[in-house]
Amino acid sequence: xxxxxxxxxxxxxxxxxxxxxxxxxxxxxxxxxxxxxxxxxxxxxxxxxxxxxxxxxxxxxxxxxxxxxxxxxxxxxxxxxxxxxxxxxxxxxxxxxxxxxxxxxxxxxxxxxxxxxxxxxxxxxxxxxxxxxxxxxxxxxxxxxxxxxxxxxxxxxxxxxxxxxxxxxxxxxxxxxxxxxxxxxxxxxxxxxxxxxxxxxxxxxxxxxxxxxxxxxxxxxxxxxxxxxxxxxxxxxxxxxxxxxxxxxxxxxxxxxxxxxxxxxxxxxxxxxxxxxxxxxxxxxxxxxxxxxxxxxxxxxxxxxxxxxxxxxxxxxxxxxxxxxxxxxxxxxxxxxxxxxxxxxxxxxxxxxxxxxxx
DNA sequence: AATACGGGGAC
DNA sequence: GTCCCAGTATT
Numbered sequence: 001x002x003x004x005x006x007x008x009x010x011x012x013x014x015x016x017x018x019x020x021x022x023x024x025x026x027x028x029x030x031x032x033x034x035x036x037x038x039x040x041x042x043x044x045x046x047x048x049x050x051x052x053x054x055x056x057x058x059x060x061x062x063x064x065x066x067x068x069x070x071x072x073x074x075x076x077x078x079x080x081x082x083x084x085x086x087x088x089x090x091x092x093x094x095x096x097x098x099x100x101x102x103x104x105x106x107x108x109x110x111x112x113x114x115x116x117x118x119x120x121x122x123x124x125x126x127x128x129x130x131x132x133x134x135x136x137x138x139x140x141x142x143x144x145x146x147x148x149x150x151x152x153x154x155x156x157x158x159x160x161x162x163x164x165x166x167x168x169x170x171x172x173x174x175x176x177x178x179x180x181x182x183x184x185x186x187x188x189x190x191x192x193x194x195x196x197x198x199x200x201x202x203x204x205x206x207x208x209x210x211x212x213x214x215x216x217x218x219x220x221x222x223x224x225x226x227x228x229x230x231x232x233x234x235x236x237x238x239x240x241x242x243x244x245x246x247x248x249x250x251x252x253x254x255x256x257x258x259x260x261x262x263x264x265x266x267x268x269x270x271x272x273x274x275x276x277x278x279x280x281x282x283x284x285x286x287x288x289x290x291x292x293x294x295x296x297x298x299x300x301x302x303x304x305x306x307x308x309x310x311x312x313x314x315x316x317x318x319x320x321x322x323x324x325x326x327x328x329x330x331x332x333x334x335x336x337x338x339x340x341x342x343x344x345x346x347x348x349x350x351x352x353x354x355x356x357x358x359x
Numbered sequence: 360a361a362t363a364c365g366g367g368g369a370c
Numbered sequence: 371g372t373c374c375c376a377g378t379a380t381t
Contacts, residue, residue: 046376053367054376087365090379124378144376164360191376200374201370230373232362260364306365344366 006155006176008213014179014186020209021189024196026051029058036110036135037068037099043130044095044122048088051195057086068110071096072103080263080341089262089343094122112136125171130187139183141174143167146194147187152226153198156215161226236310238272240281241349243358244293244320249331250359251320252340260309265340267349268329272314281316291323300352304345315349317358334359 025031028051030042041061045054061082065071071079074096083092098120102110110131111117118128129142148161148170155173159166179186197204205217216222244251244267253268255261270284285293300315325331332340337359342350353359 043376048364048375048377049366050368050375085366087367088377090364091377094378122378126377130376142376145374146376188376195376228373262364308363 006173007215008154010177013177013210013213014181016209016213017189017193018179018182018185021185021192025188025192026196029055029062033062034135036131037071038062039135040098040110040123040127040131041095043127043134044091045086047091047127049086053086057083068099068108069103072100076263077339077341081339084341085344085347089264089341091122093263097121098123110135112138114140125167133178133183133187137182137184139178139180141171141178142187142191143170143174144191146191146198147174149200149226150190150194150198153203153216153222154210154214156219156221156225158225158227160229162229232308234305234308234310236312238312239314240270240272241267241313241315241345242269242281242285242293242296243267243299243315243317243349243353244285244323245317245358246320246323246331249333250337250353251323251325251329252332252337253326253329260306261343263341264343264346266342266346267315269313282318285318285320289320289323289325292321293318293323294321295319299356300349302345302348304348311345313345313349315352317353317356 030039033039042054042058045058045061064082065074076093076096079092079096080089083089101120102108106116112132114128114132117123117131118125123131126142126144129140132138132140133142148167151157151170151173152161157169157173159169174187174190193208193210197208203222205211205214205222208214208217211217214222216225251268252265255264255266257263270281270288282293282296285296296316296318298314299317302313302315304311304313337350350359
């Protein structure tokens with residue numbers, strides 16, 4: 001059955017963990033609701049994102065879209081604006097797609113089986129288990145980075161947690177260990193322990209409620225676990241970002257619906273594949289838009305680092321006339337600009353323009 | 360199994 | 371600078 005033996009006193013472990021959680025858990029906004037829809041929102045936002053970052057977003061989001069149907073009917077532009085700055089924007093699109101399916105196919109009730117909830121867009125193995133256990137009290141595993149770190153130490157599991165295959169080992173372990181009395185507190189307790197006590201570096205073992213159950217602590221190996229390999233390359237790309245002004249409007253373009261920053265708005269950009277002198281920018285622009293772009297002036301220059309990509313951006317301001325504007329672009333006023341969802345680098349450019357008084 | 364997908368905080 | 375975070379979708 002299990003890939004290894006559980007050597008600890010399961011019932012005592014459950015009790016120690018759940019008691020500690022009841023006593024020490026943080027007062028977080030999504031812990032004040034039992035609405036599966038709102039808990040779902042929190043779990044999506046918390047994917048690869050810190051609790052402190054999520055809190056203000058979560059509050060605004062549930063205020064803006066209090067019910068599942070509110071979100072199902074929301075305009076995507078409004079939705080993305082709410083998500084602006086949180087990152088991983090496909091989460092927002094997938095969440096709405098999932099919510100729409102629940103509204104139509106499940107009469108607005110978030111399904112309570114792993115099979116059904118896992119079929120929803122953006123709901124993977126972790127999120128499925130989290131919503132099932134927290135919202136419905138169903139004893140399902142919810143294995144995230146915290147849980148793998150905590151259990152790798154407690155059970156002395158030395159498999160590389162960077163490998164996709166390894167997650168299954170921890171899912172089996174949780175399935176074996178989970179409390180059927182209080183699955184919600186058990187799963188949340190494991191994660192809370194990882195966040196507050198069993199941290200990546202310098203775990204606070206002397207404060208740990210389950211250190212007597214911890215194999216790594218007994219062998220002094222808590223600092224060596226979890227095993228995690230990591231290798232990633234970061235490419236760099238050069239762009240010219242153009243604020244093209246005409247009267248009181250500025251030209252904006254919508255990014256494609258897939259890939260990086262999908263559906264987000266930005267100032268038109270040109271990739272500088274080769275050495276391009278500032279003088280050539282105007283020519284390129286005029287050509288791209290089959291119109292007149294003049295007075296190009298570099299006003300800023302910055303670097304923006306993504307996970308696997310770095311943008312080196314030169315920001316220009318220019319005047320546009322008689323431009324042939326493609327369908328994915330539009331002229332917007334300063335007021336309209338405030339409504340468009342934009343990503344980090346575009347916010348940097350926008351800030352420079354506002355400071356200069358150009359928009 | 361690898362890679363793409365954001366942004367911010369900790370060290 | 372590097373690593374990590376209440377991961378998932380795509381290839």
